[in-house]
Amino acid sequence: MSSSSMAFQSGATSSSSSPSIHPWNHDVFLSFRGEDVRRNFISHLYQALLQRGINTYIDNNLERGEEISLALFKTIEGSMISIIVFSKNYAESRWCLDELLKILDCKETMKQIVLPIFYDVDPSDVRHQKGIFGKSFDKLGDKLKDNAKMLKWKVALQRVADLSGFPLAKFRDESTFIQEIIQWVDIRIVNQTPFSVACHPVGIESRIRDIYDQHLNIEMNDIIRVVGIFGTGGIGKTTISNYIYNRISSQFEGSCFLKDVRETSKRKGGLLELQNRLLSKILGTKSNIDDEDRGINVIRHRLSSKRVLLILDDVDELVQIEKLAGDRDWFGSGSRILITTRDQHLLEVFEVDSKYKVKILDENEALRLFSLHAFKKDEPLEGYVELSKQVTKYAQGLPLALKVLGSDLKGQSIDEWKNALDKYRKIPNDDIQKVLLVSYEGLHATEKQIFLDIAFFFKGEPLANVMKIFDCCGFSPVHGIKRLIDKCLITIEEHYNKCVKMHELLQVMGREIVRLKSPEEPSKRSRLWFHEDIREVLEESTGPNKIEGIVLDLPKGEEEMISLHPEAFQHMKRLGIFINRNACFSCAPNYLSEKLRVLDWSRYPGESLPHNFQGKKLIFFSMHASLIKELGDGFKPKNLTTMTLYDCNFLEKIPDLSSISNLKKLSVMCCTRLVEVHDSVGSLENLSLLNFYGCSKLQILPRSLNLRSLLQLCFDGCSSLRYLPKIECKMECLRKLSLNGTAIEELPLSIANLVGLEVLSLSNCKNLLRLPNIVCNLLQHLEFFSIAGCSNLVNKMGNDGPSHLAIESTKMKEEISLCEEPLHELAPPTNSSNWSTTLQESNLQISCSHSESKFFPISSLFTMFNSSVSLKSLDLSKIGIVSLPTSIKEFVALIQLHLHYCEKLEEIIELPPNIRHVNVEGCKSLERFSEVSKILEFNRSHIRSLQRIYLSGCDKMHVNIWNDKVQNPLLWKGVYEYDATLFPENQIPEWLSYVHEFLKDNDDGRRRGAKEEWVIDIEGPHYLEEISGIVLYGVIFFTAKFFVHGGIDRAKITSNSSNYACYIPEGVHLINTNSDRPMENKPAYTIWVGYSNLQSFGVKVLDNLRVQFDLRHHSDGMVPFYKSCRAKVVYKNERRANKKRKLEEETTKLCMESETHAHERLNQSSECVE
Structure with a gap:
């Protein structure tokens, strides 16, 4: 890890409220030879520094009797700046030269600033130890006779003389000289002073870490990186940048944080001011640039060899970046430029190297930050919890809003909070x-x-x-x-x-x-949303208005009917959007504006639209739960693209829509009196969606369909519909035809024109008698085909007799199911090989509760699919089979096998080789499952892909596991780092030796809350190279009321000797036996067993291990019963581990005995002395 990364990490682990900079005790440390300058120059300089408020240290402040050298070294370390005054006799003092060594060491290790002052000596003489200065240095050498020490001092003098300093000879007088020094020091102190940061930096650390780790790449000194930080106002961009600057600025030769670039650049000469500020901050000297273009060249010339950190805060125009950091070659190698902005596009135009979008605070972070400002605590006070959550929901994770609102509500009563919340929702806080x-x-x-x-x-x-x-x-x-x-x-x-x-x-x-725009008169605003304002406008009608849009959504408890003024809409000539979510009106409008583009009116109170309303500009038209019977003869919305009529139970007919040639979506749902659809609908060339879901009286459709753009056609739930129109043309775009629950008896032969069809769903078409042969050809292209529940369907498939079947599939998923009727042999069609190879990620479902065959009776079905490389999900649920055929292993692509509620199933001998999930829930006769036996003996070499088996309700399932022969059970050969198992309670292994019981036998027990600890401590030491893993076990009981509300989210394993932790999350259980159908008087239970191989610890020796279970219960507070938990460390060689444990126990015993004997002898000796 690089030193820069280490520096950042050390800061990251410190208190977030304190930046990771050195806590300086003094601003300046003065190093000088007293006999040369104490009574003149140093005294004047010291007084000038104090007058400027600069905390300065000189050695005459040392207390008498203190060991001066050590104290002085600590003082040097605690000083931000060291000023070294070189005078004629400075090099004659061993004391001064040792100070010099320490100062240069602090410059390297602690980034201390060093300023050499050459008082009546030439810098060249100091560098080369010549002249008067050299003579004093030689004099010390003759006296000391320590060549090694002299060499160290000589190198130090050369290094410090190479630094930029202040020679007195260049100044006209000592007073001017001192003032220049003071000004130089002053600038450095200001530059080194960290920015003030948030007093409650909630969530800051993780965001800083993201930026540092993923975007800054500080350790790469050979590149220059420009990083953009963007996000909405008040989200914390500047705060995060302050923290980053405080953390890493010391790692650069120069640094500058330009705040408020947007605001500053708007002022006259604002960009010049920013350029001068940038140069002054990094170079430490005053800059007086008077032209922006000249400033660009100066920045490029002066900073091109410096490794700098530059932060441009709150940028909103490209010219600001171009004038301040226009190109990467303006700065030295290793430089970093950060730009904060609200405009992501600006970062893209400038081509930053990486962008970071600041995330809003999550719910917990938001509540904590708000509480710190409102209550000065990490969580709300009692009685304020729900109100606090309402505030944080309103603020939606925006830090600025949480701070402002928290401070605003601080100290107020609950009633005042409620009133304030109502106000915030209408009128935002000014500061936000x-x-x-x-x-x-x-x-x-x-x-x-x-x-x-x-x-x-x-x-x-x-x-x-x-x-x-x-x-x-x-x-x-x-x-x-x-x-x-x-x-x-x-x-x-x-x-x-x-x-x-x-x-x-x-x-x-x-x-x-x-x-x-008009606080007092709603009618003069362009848009209305507040229900009281809307009610005023609609009920009182104050005359012509400027309203362009209305959205009406009445809050609960205020659903009083709106008494519509007859002329209300007549005064809204500019109305373009009208949306009514839930309001009831006393009557229908007699006028609607022809400028309407959106008309979305739930509970429309009239039988038709206004007779003079054509809807010329209407784009979106929707009515829900309305009284409308007809649209009206004048309704000719030629630009309409979407029409939705939902739950309009008085609508009986869809009229002529031939004039609406742009219509793309026509959705008429749950209009239970709709009987007829006009022929024109069948010829709308731009129509992509035609949906008549739930129109139970619909009988008359267009005589033909010529819809070349149609993608979806739905008649689900049209239980009176007995036929499908003729399909006139090749409808290549149609992907989905859904006729579920219709009264249709047969499909037209013209269905062959649906050449692009992917989904054909005919589920529960009870009257369907036959399918045209063309369906077999369609199966080659279909991705979903269902005739489930079609009890009258008879179709000859190949040479076999009639079959009752449903074949379903979705893209990447295909399902074939048999309805719950007597099952007959299903032979493949003549082109079965083609069929099987075109299935996409198939899901094969066969459901037949009345089959009595011992082995699965439709072997031909297996023959059809067992060569398929795509069948991935097989559902054989509710079948009366006794044993699954071994040919199932030929399904090489199968990853899911569903056999739930096959109540006669007794055994499963084989599984497909790549299976992942098996569900045998409710198979109450199942006794033998070979793969379960292998798993519970921890022999996974057969099927490495298997992740989960559901055994809920398999009451007869008994597996001989955890016996004496299986003393090394967890040599898992799976590919996962962790796995988990659930199995019946009567199979609890006795060797799970670490136990924490919550429920004893014949004890009613108690419920455990999610915040309570469920912990097991396992004493160590444990040698990781000898451990195979750790087994965790828990029992949870559920009553009928609570069974769905609890469980274990995950288990966490930690070691006392390390900060490492590994987790076994919920959802990786290999076998699930929880009884999810508890009887009223009989509780259900879940046995949770997890396993971890502990490899994530990354250490060799673990001391005491702690296992903690995270318990889960429903948010309404209902908690299940948690009975017990157990754990066991499993070793790779249990016998060797036992021997080692015994040896350790014997050693410990001997040590204890030795100590006892020693104490006895000591007591005896004491008695003798007495």
């Missing part, structure tokens, strides 16, 4: 608002509009929908959204729908920006 507003003010006009629309209407909405709306508004959303992301004003959730996210405080800020 000022910081956050900076990012908004840096946006262009259209970017501000995008930000405000997201803050009001589109937070949490899918990015694609938001982009469409902004695009139609002419906002250039691609650029605008990117700018908001770069400015850390929004983020995009990385899920499949990529929703737009915004910090709640930024959302509150956006709302406040709009409110302040």
Whole structure:
């Protein structure tokens, strides 16, 4: 590890509130020859230093009788700056020269600053020991006659003379000379004084460590690195940079922290001021640059050979970087430049070497930081816990907000807290608002509009929908959204729908920006969100207004109906967005603005839209739980892309939509009176989604489908639908056709036109009688095909008789299942080889509760798949088989095998070679499972990939394990560092010798909370090279009420002699036997057994080992019963380990006996003396 890294680490382990710099006792130490300068120059210099407030030490302050040399050395070590005054007789003093050696040593080891003063001597004479100075040095040599010592002093004089110093000869008088020295010292002290940092640095250390380890690379002295630190305002960028500067600045030849670059550069001559400050700080001299371009050249010329640390704080424009650190060659090798900003894009343009986004505080960190400011404690006071959590939820991990709100609420009553919280949600705190507003003010006009629309209407909405709306508004959303992301004003959730996210405080800020435009008159604002303001506008209708958008979401308890004023919407000529989440209106509007782009109205109170509303600019139209019966003849939204009608139980018909040629998504769900869909819907060329889920009365569909862009077609739950329209063209884009639960009797032959189909789902189509032969060809391309629950389906597969089957698959997962009907032989189709090779990560599920065959009866099915290299999941659940056929081992790709609730299954002889998970839950007849026997004997050489077996409810499962022959049980040959096992309580091994019991026999026991310790101490020493591992064991009982709420999250093993720890996390259990169906009067139990090989300790000898179980229970406080825990250290050679233990015991016994005899003899001697 490099010295720089070591220095940082030492700081990291110290108190976070104190930077890792040397705690200097004095600012200046004066080294001089008293007889030359004490009564004149030194006395004047000393007084000048004191007058300037500089804490200065001279040797005449030493107390009489103190051993002066040692005390003086400590004083030198405790001084920030050493001033060495070389005079004519300085080199004649052995004392002075020893001081010089110590000072130079502190310069190297402690980064002490050294200033040589040449008082009436020439620096060259000091360097080469010539002239008067040389004569005094020779005089000491003749007297001392110690050549080795003289050589050390000579080298020291050469080194110190090479430093930049102050010769008196260059100054016109001594007074000016002293003033220059004072000014030089003053600058150094200021530069060495650390920045004030947060009084409660919660979460700072981990973020500093991330930056140091992953981005700075301090130990690499041959490169120059530029690192960007970015994040939203108030997240802690400057605080983190302060800590970094205090920690590592001493490792550079020069350092400078330029704060408030954004604010300073806005002032006249601001960049010049910053350039001068940079040069003065690093060079230690005043800089008077009067031109920015000249300043660039001066910085490059003066600093190109210096290893510097430069921090540019709060940068918001590229020109600021270009004028202060425009290129890497401005600085010497090993330099580090840190730039903090709210604008990620700026870092990308400047091409920094790496970027670090500052993370918000997690829940625990946030609560602790808030509590420290609100209560001066690490956690909230009693009675304030829930309110504190509400505050931290509101602040969402933003340190600035937590500090401000904590200080604001400090000392207030609970009622005052509640009132303040209500206020914060409407009107943000001024101190927080000022910081956050900076990012908004840096946006262009259209970017501000995008930000405000997201803050009001589109937070949490899918990015694609938001982009469409902004695009139609002419906002250039691609650029605008990117700018908001770069400015850390929004983020995009990385899920499949990529929703737009915004910090709640930024959302509150956006709302406040709009409110302040007209604090007293809501109708004069551009956007409304507060329900009382909206109610005022809709019920009173104060005349023409400026409202462009409304989002109405009534809080619980305030759902009183809105008495809509007849002219309310007529005065909203500019209304572009109207979203009603939950409010009920007294009547329907008689007018809607033609500027509407988004109309999302839950509980719409009318039977139709206003007769004169065409929706010319409408892009998104949605109605939920509304009374609407028809859309209206005048409704012609030619730009509409998305129409959603959900739970509109009075809607009976989808009208002619031929004029809406841009429609891409039509979703009509749970409209239980819908009967007919107009023919025009079958010809919408841009339609990508057509969904009629849950429309149980739907009967009449378009006569044909000609939807070339369609991706998904869903009729799930349309229980009255008896046919599928003819498919007129090759619909190459269609990937999913779902007809689950329909009354359809057969599929049209034109289904062959669905050439790109991946999912065909016909589950629970009870009336389905036949499938066209083309389905067999489709199976070659399908990734999911289901006819599960189709009880009337009869189809000839090959030459076999009728079969009742369902074949399902998803991409990378294919499922074949048989419905719960009498099972017949299933022969492969004629192209079975092609079929099997096209399956993608298959999941084969066969479910047939009435089969009575002893061996699995459809051997042809195994024949079909056993050569497949893709079948990965096999589900044979609820089958009446007695034994799994050995041919299962031919399924070489299989990783999951599900056999749960095969209640007649008695034995499992073989498993596939690459199996990972086996589930035999509820197989109450299972007695023999060969692989379990091998595992519990710790012989894993057969199937190394096996990770987990579920044995819950396998009451007859008995395995002869832990017997006398298995005294070396944990020679695991698996690939995992840790594994865990669960097995029945009656198989508890007796050799698990370290026990902690919580429940005794016939004892009701007690519940253990998650915060209580569940600990076992195992005495040492333990020699790691002889240990195979450690076995951990725990018993947990569950009542019917508590069984799903508890367990063991992980086990932690620590050694008293080291800081190392290893963990066995929850979820790596190899065998699970918890009974998850407890009877009312019979508790369930889980036996948890874990294993660790302890290799992560990285040491050879372990003293006392401690095992701690982390217990888990449900957040509602329900806790299971924890009975006992046990542990055992297992050795590679148990016999040798036993011998060693016995030897140690005998040695200990002999030592104790020897001590006893010694005490007895001592007592006897004492008695004799008496």
